[in-house]
Amino acid sequence: MSHVRLILYSKPGCHLCEGLQEKLEQIQSLDLELEVRDITTRQDWFQAYQYEVPVLFLDRGLEQGRVEGTEEHSTCNIQDLKSLSSPSLTPLPRFSPRATVQQLEQMLQKYLPNDRRE
Incomplete structure (x- = not known):
């Protein structure tokens, strides 16, 4: 099982954010760090x-032998976040709130490098 690090931008009271988080936490075929x-x-x-939450990113820092830390992101500005100047963060498409855990898992598999897939 491969280790996958995801970053979810969320806000309190957002039912779409909470629903996505719950589904991600139920995925068992991937070693997810959320x-x-x-x-x-x-x-x-x-x-x-x-106006965009939930927003989900795949952190590819692990592939490059490092992990992107929150401290590094504390110095980035809004343009950095929007343009994703951090090369290790890959934006993932918005997932349908109606997607099942299994469908979410299958969609995530598409964005993983071949060596991370089961």
């Missing part, structure tokens, strides 16, 4: 994602 970032805790995150 970091949930509350956009209300940082002005740059809030301005970038207030």
Whole structure:
């Protein structure tokens, strides 16, 4: 089983965010590490994602032998977040709230490198 790190930008009271988080936590065929970032805790995150949450990223830092830390992101501005200047973060498409856990898992598999797939 491959280790996959995902970053979910979310906000309190967002039922779409909570639903996606619950489904991601139910996926068992992937070793998922899910970091949930509350956009209300940082002005740059809030301005970038207030109308777009939930927003999900695949962190490819593990592939490159490093993990992107929150500290590194604390220095980025809104343009960095929107343009994804961090080369290890790959935006994932918005998932349908009606997608099942199995469908979500299958969609995630498409974005993993071949060596990470089962």
